[in-house]
Amino acid sequence: MEKDEFLLKRIRELAKLSYQRDIVTFSDFLNLNEQNMVHSQKLQELGVIVEFYGGYENAERQMVAFHPDALMFQWEYPVDCIRITPKALKFSEELTHRDYLGAILNLGVDRSVVGDILVDGNTAWFFCLSKMTGFFLENLCRVRHTTVLAEKVEDPGLMPKAHFQEIQGTCSSVRLDTLIALAFGASRSSMVSYIEGGLVFVNGKLITSNGHEPKEGDIISVRGKGRFIYDGIARQTKKGRNSITIRKYISAGR
Numbered sequence: 001m002e003k004d005e006f007l008l009k010r011i012r013e014l015a016k017l018s019y020q021r022d023i024v025t026f027s028d029f030l031n032l033n034e035q036n037m038v039h040s041q042k043l044q045e046l047g048v049i050v051e052f053y054g055g056y057e058n059a060e061r062q063m064v065a066f067h068p069d070a071l072m073f074q075w076e077y078p079v080d081c082i083r084i085t086p087k088a089l090k091f092s093e094e095l096t097h098r099d100y101l102g103a104i105l106n107l108g109v110d111r112s113v114v115g116d117i118l119v120d121g122n123t124a125w126f127f128c129l130s131k132m133t134g135f136f137l138e139n140l141c142r143v144r145h146t147t148v149l150a151e152k153v154e155d156p157g158l159m160p161k162a163h164f165q166e167i168q169g170t171c172s173s174v175r176l177d178t179l180i181a182l183a184f185g186a187s188r189s190s191m192v193s194y195i196e197g198g199l200v201f202v203n204g205k206l207i208t209s210n211g212h213e214p215k216e217g218d219i220i221s222v223r224g225k226g227r228f229i230y231d232g233i234a235r236q237t238k239k240g241r242n243s244i245t246i247r248k249y250i251s252a253g254r
Helices: 002-021 032-039 097-105 130-139 176-183 188-196
Strands: 048-053 063-068 079-086 114-120 123-129 146-152 164-171 200-202 219-222 226-236 242-249
Touching: 002 032, 002 048, 002 063, 032 200, 079 130, 097 114, 097 123, 123 130, 130 146, 164 176, 164 226, 176 188, 176 200, 176 219, 176 226, 176 242
Parallel strands: none
Antiparallel strands: 048 063, 079 123, 079 146, 114 123, 164 242, 200 219, 219 226, 226 242
């Protein structure tokens, strides 16, 4: 509880500082629970605009930016992308998201300075606060027993792209439990514990109602299982059921 209270205090301080000094302020990277806490605060009442970003479209771990309504200059998020590749491919191990995260945290940094980690084959990308980029480039040289090279990604075209599995199905009504069951090949009843247990987020907001009706384009995250995008109703069947499509993220962990 103390950690949560400290976060909310810090968030409100950043919002007030942005308004009082007419500047842009940023939080560190926040997980889904922390993002939900920020969403629950009426920070717009402090005279600032609140925006979320994690380095790439639809990132799960995101930082919050606060800026005044009438801000007249352009600004950028202090986020960099770092690519990790083995120095000698034939001697490299098969590394997982957990391996990369462990190597990063073993450098003595806090999880809040690192965003999503995306793994594709023998290459990984991770997002970090810009102030930490130099530290990672200098010190991140080994993941498990594999010697690696860490490089800052300068060209946006070289940044990782999300991979999806398209899933189609039908339902009588579009409900949160129905979509989750379709995404993960389970029964609606088996998904109730995830929703009521506080493990389901829609666009970063905690949702605990089984009957919540997602909107087209919503990103739904289920802790411990994955996340997907709801693409809406494609058509209605002859029996009056809704034909829906979702896209489930299949890129390795975040």
